[in-house]
Amino acid sequence: MSTSEPRPPMSKADYVYSVLLEEIRSGRIPGGTALRAADAAKRLGVSVTPVREALRRLEKDRLISYEAHHGATVVDLGDEAVAEYYGLRAVVEGLGARLAAARITPEELASLRELHAAMTADAERGENERLGEQSRHFHLRIVDIGGPAFLGAHARSVRNSFPVPAEASLWLDDGQARAQLDAHAGILAALEAGDGDAAERIMVEHVRSAGEHRTHH
Incomplete structure (x- = not known):
């Protein structure tokens, strides 16, 4: 494969995951912040589906947690x-x-x-x-x-x-x-x-x- 061929574009879920991961890791989204899928979708110009997929991946990374009635929250240890x-x-x-x-x-x-x-x-x-x-x-x-x-x-x-x-x-x-x-x-x-x-x-x-x-x- 020649280097001039374009690489496949990043999936929307990958894009959302990479943006949110960077924002959490850099401290721009601090611990304890609620992450609402609809808000993130609007901000990043995508539908809610890839945002939900990205949030599931962030949960596997132990960077966010889900609580009943609260949704996704960036982990904040005591x-x-x-x-x-x-x-x-x-x-x-x-x-x-x-x-x-x-x-x-x-x-x-x-x-x-x-x-x-x-x-x-x-x-x-x-x-x-x-x-x-x-x-x-x-x-x-x-x-x-x-x-x-x-x-x-x-x-x-x-x-x-x-x-x-x-x-x-x-x-x-x-x-x-x-x-x-x-x-x-x-x-x-x-x-x-x-x-x-x-x-x-x-x-x-x-x-x-x-x-x-x-x-x-």
């Missing part, structure tokens, strides 16, 4: 679950940062600095919707460097167990984004200095502060 999630992340990612400080290579450090520079440039341009996903890469890359045997897999399973990316909306707030980027810069400096204590402390504070911001909003 404060205790949020605190547990961030506490677990702080332990796993903090340990990852501590271990990474002892073994990071100049190439790995340069790659992290490049990612940090790209995030800073996006924030300065006001393109905050990309920062949540980039931050995920930044954190997981550090854990992979520190704990390639076990820790990287644990960090991913913790993040994947939480249905809605909890810190996505945090990155949409300019003040919060700056504070998060400052913490990333501090972690990079500690990694470069080979200071495991500082790398762990800054990472733990950084993750916990994201959790506190989430539970107070």
